[in-house]
Amino acid sequence: MSVSEILDVVATAAPEIRSGLPGRRTKIDEQNRSGERQLAADVWADELLGDRLAAVDSVGAYASEERDEVENVGDGYLVAVDPLDGSSNLRSNNPMGTVVGVYDDDLPTTGRSLVAAAFVLYGPITTMVVARDGSTTEYVVEAGDRRDVGEIALPEEPTVYGFGGRVPDWPAGVADYVETIEGELKLRYGGAMIADVSQVLTYGGIFAYPMLQSRSSGKLRILFEGAPIAYIVESAGGSSSDGTRSLLDVEVTEVHQRTPVFVGNADLVDRLEATV
Ligand code: P6P
Numbered sequence: 001m002s003v004s005e006i007l008d009v010v011a012t013a014a015p016e017i018r019s020g021l022p023g024r025r026t027k028i029d030e031q032n033r034s035g036e037r038q039l040a041a042d043v044w045a046d047e048l049l050g051d052r053l054a055a056v057d058s059v060g061a062y063a064s065e066e067r068d069e070v071e072n073v074g075d076g077y078l079v080a081v082d083p084l085d086g087s088s089n090l091r092s093n094n095p096m097g098t099v100v101g102v103y104d105d106d107l108p109t110t111g112r113s114l115v116a117a118a119f120v121l122y123g124p125i126t127t128m129v130v131a132r133d134g135s136t137t138e139y140v141v142e143a144g145d146r147r148d149v150g151e152i153a154l155p156e157e158p159t160v161y162g163f164g165g166r167v168p169d170w171p172a173g174v175a176d177y178v179e180t181i182e183g184e185l186k187l188r189y190g191g192a193m194i195a196d197v198s199q200v201l202t203y204g205g206i207f208a209y210p211m212l213q214s215r216s217s218g219k220l221r222i223l224f225e226g227a228p229i230a231y232i233v234e235s236a237g238g239s240s241s242d243g244t245r246s247l248l249d250v251e252v253t254e255v256h257q258r259t260p261v262f263v264g265n266a267d268l269v270d271r272l273e274a275t276v
Contacts, residue, residue, distance in 0.1 A: 002058030003102055003116045003132065006079060009052045010100055011128055012144040014120045017045050017084075017098065021122070025090050033068045033256045034221065041090055042066050045083035045098065053079050061106065063255055065224045070107065070255055077115070078103040082224040085119070086192020095195035097121040101228035107255065111227030111248030119194040119232065129201070131235035136201070154238045155204035158265045162189035162196040164209035164219065173276035174210045180275075181206070181268065193220065197229055197263060201236055206264030206272070211243060217258035222250055226259045239269035243276045 024041035032038055046066040053059050060076035066083055079102055086096035098120040105113035116132040126141040129152065136153075139146035161181050163174070170178070185206075188199045196207045209220045220226050230240030230247035240247040241262045250259055262272050 002056075002076070005056050005058060006053065006077065006100075006102055007116065007118055007128075007130055008146075009056060010049070010098065010118060010120060011139070011141050011146040013048055013052055014098070014122075014126055014128065014141045015144050017048065017120075018122050018126055020044060020048075021090060032066050034065065034258075038066065039084070039087050039090060042084050042087050046081070049081055049083050049098070053081070063223060065221060065256070068255075078106055078109070080223045080228070082221070085194050085225065086190075089190070089192050089195075094190055094192065095121060095123040095198075096192045097194045099194060099225055099228050101223065101231070107223075108251060108253040110251055111222075111230055111246075114227060114231045114248070117228035117231040117235075119197075119229070121194055121198055123195065123198075127198075129198070129232060131232040134235055136232055136236035152201050152236045154201060154233070154236050154265055158185060158204035158206065158268055160188040160199050160203050160205035161185040161264075161268075162187065162199065162205075162207050164189065164191075165212050169212045169214050170210060171213055171276065174208075177272055177275040180271075193225055193229065193261075197233065200238075200264045201233065204265055206262060206268040208262045208272075209260065210262070211260040211276070215258070218260040219258060220261045222247065222252050222257050222259040223255060226250070226261045227252065229261070229263055233263040237266075238264055239266040241269050241273055243273065 054073040058076040063080040082099040102116040118130040
């Protein structure tokens with residue numbers, strides 16, 4: 001019940017977050033711990049989710065991409081949230097969403113302590129994808145209720161790929177790998193991890209925000225983005241990697257620790273690890 005309660009809170013908040021977006025597209029004079037300028041929507045979604053989740057009995061700590069430190073609120077799960085992943089897409093009216101990881105552990109930990117992970121995708125419709133107990137399920141969210149629309153499993157045959165970062169900033173191994181797969185797959189990259197991962201879950205392929213020459217750990221955060229999305233993709237029959245190992249095996253010692261992220265069909269991830 002307690003994990004379901006956490007997921008229900010996120011589903012109930014989704015329509016409220018979505019309806020509050022139009023008036024909050026402006027940048028504010030604040031940065032998050034990762035040095036990213038915040039939108040009014042980032043702070044508002046974080047406050048709404050933080051308040052609601054902190055009130056759930058089974059939540060012991062709330063961590064957010066928008067907050068410097070973990071907020072201890074009692075005994076229970078560590079809930080790590082990216083309140084609005086891809087919020088820069090708000091100004092251009094492109095998809096974005098919310099990512100949630102439910103860890104049965106405190107920091108330091110790994111993604112192996114996840115008991116559930118989910119994302120809400122604010123696309124043409126609002127959907128929620130939930131991974132728990134070894135499977136990944138999609139829900140349509142309407143008026144705060146989530147309606148089960150079936151289990152998700154990566155298609156055998158991959159179709160799409162999306163790699164973040166600037167091409168000249170990719171290490172040679174990443175550039176070589178992309179040069180190979182761009183002859184096999186179609187480019188799908190939209191600037192919001194979960195919208196791009198949703199393409200991979202639906203059509204098969206690989207999403208990555210790789211290590212960069214300028215930043216060997218890449219851009220994405222392991223606690224809020226890498227581990228939860230790896231849990232979702234691996235529960236859907238895919239694989240994940242930081243270039244060497246499953247993202248679920250990466251030790252998380254710092255709240256805003258970054259990691260290279262590769263998720264998708266197992267053979268594509270295997271080929272990636274053999275190349276970088
Ligand atoms: P870039 C959004 O800011 C995010 O954290 C991910 O959702 C997304 O995949 C990536 O960063 C986009 O980064 O450098 O393409 O703007």
